[in-house]
Amino acid sequence: METRSNHVLVGAVVLILLAVLALFTVWLARLNGGSEKQYDIFFKEAVDGVNKGSPVAFSGVPVGQVKEIALFKPDPQFVRVRITVNSDVPVLEGTTATIQGIGFTGVSQIQLDGAVKGAPPITCPEKDRASVCPLGVPVIPTKQGGLGALLSSAPKLLERLTTLTERLTELLSDKNQASIAGILENTNRLTDALADRGPEIAATLAETRIAIQKAGNAAQQIGELAGTTNRVLDQDVQPAMDNLNQAINSAKHSMDTLDSAIGDARPGLKTFSNQTVPEVNQLVHDLRNMTEALSSVAQKVDRQGAGSIIGAPALPDYDPKKSPKQPKE
Structure with missing residues (x-):
């Protein structure tokens, strides 16, 4: 009985120690978790090579790891990747996340970069918290990396290559090849003709x-x-x-x-026109009358002498024949 009691006591002590160790481990994990920050990243591309526990680097410096990978149920075209990084990492506004391959092993990591100096840290605002932080933690925007951009543009590149190949096939059909051969032949003839007319062309140029x-x-x-x-x-x-x-x-x-x-x-x-001219006309008229009178006097003096001017004029001689007839009674 005593041996069995000792075994029970030893087992109880071991269980108690294991329980204490488990509690200490949980407490230590919580303590370590308190110095880390969680962020969500929503990738609209394949996350090949990224697994739970994959490293997270900030400008090439390891700062955390991937904690969870899952499809975003409200919009399955997005893949949600939750990461944990050290609390002293400056995850500021402007920081973006990309998927970067590590060598040729096929393993990838989450690369953070692009933080702007002096910018505020990425947090969940009080306003529109549900739309900005749908799962309760801040969201880091994504940016396509070199490999991701190449893979996303590969379908378009293949489509363009296919279109180019089809057009080249149409261009190099038998009919077009015959046309090209005719064009080349005509070009050769034209070249020969120009070579023959070289001296004439030179003279023309001169x-x-x-x-x-x-x-x-x-x-x-x-x-x-x-x-x-x-x-x-x-x-x-x-x-x-x-x-x-x-x-x-x-x-x-x-x-x-x-x-x-x-x-x-x-x-x-x-x-002069209103007064002098009429007076001059009257004077000329008087002078004209005086001239006529003087002319008459001169003529009388010339015919009868000077006495005709002083004495009375002589009566004419009586002539009975020229006497007037008496009227009959």
Whole structure:
């Protein structure tokens, strides 16, 4: 009985020690977990080579590991990768996550980079927390890496290569090959014809060069002629135009003076026309009458002498024959 009691006691002590060790391990894990931060990364591409426990590096420096990989149930096209990193890692706004292969082993890691100096850390805001942090932890945006970009663009590249191959096949069909052969043959004929006409072409080029040179000389002469014409206009025509302008200005001044003189003489001319001209006409009339009277006196003196002016005129002799007849009773 005593031996069995000892065994029970020893077993109880061992169980108690194991329980204490387990509690210590859990406490230590929680203690270590308190110095780490968790982030979610949503990849819209394959995460080949990334497994639970895969390393997480920040600019090539190991800072944590992958804790969980699962499909995002609300949108299965995304793969959710939860990572844990040391609390002192500067996961700031601008930081992005990519999948980077490690050598040629097929193993990949999560690469973080792109943190902006002075930017705030990536956290879950109080506003729109459910949309920004759907699973309660901050989300690091993704960026396609070199291999991921190559793999994502591979289907488009293959499609373009297929299209290019089909077009090359159509281009190199029998009909097009015959056409290309005809074009090459015509090209050869044209080359031979040009080779045969080489001297003529050279002569034509020489004549063209001479014509261009003559045209250049003609253009230079035209330029010189234009310069001479400008000088003639400046030296000869311009002075003549200045003299003509002076003459026009003098004539205008004379016309202005004449207009002023006519304006000043207009009242005297009006008086002369209204008063002096009638008086002159009367004077001329009186002079004409006086001239006629004097002419009559001169003629009388000439015929009858000077006494005709002083004495009475003589009576004519009586002639009975010329006497007037008496009227009958």
